Amino acid sequence: MDEFYLIDSPSVEKLKKLKDEYSNLDITSVLLYLELQKAYKKMKLNHDVLLQNFDLSESKFTIMMLLSHEKDMLLSPSELSKKIGSKKSTITGVLKGLEKKEFVKRIVLPHDKRTNYVQLTDFGLEKLNEFLPHNYKIVSKIFDVFSVEEKEQFYELANKLKNNLEKDDLF
Known part of the structure; x- marks a missing residue:
């Protein structure tokens, strides 16, 4: 299924009208959710293009990174499955x-x-090392609109959001 990218978000006025119908509608939360969703999709789109330029995907990159940090760059598929x-x-x-x-x-x-184990090859490590400078450049560029302090605060807030999403009682 194709991913949608909502360009035309509802206005504050539209949300205020909906609030009459849905009393639990928190306008600021809805606006924040939509902006985070749009930002994530835009980041993912840009990162996917970069990955494709290196003949990688997010899942391949993730596995290669995990292997690169292991002793002998080696893990079993079940260990990889747990880590991912x-x-x-x-x-x-x-x-x-x-x-x-x-x-x-x-x-x-x-x-x-x-058990068959999986090991990152020297060729795989070279490919990873070729990709990483470009990866870190785009990641830095995404957040260069923020000061160091803002990035630290954003990280704390994003972590707080993630922890809330991991609660079993959320849904």
């Missing part, structure tokens, strides 16, 4: 794509022949 919060079957498809490009390889360890 995704089904092992989903990870398997991404790993096949990474293997095909020779960014990762499967390894059987002598002490654990039951």
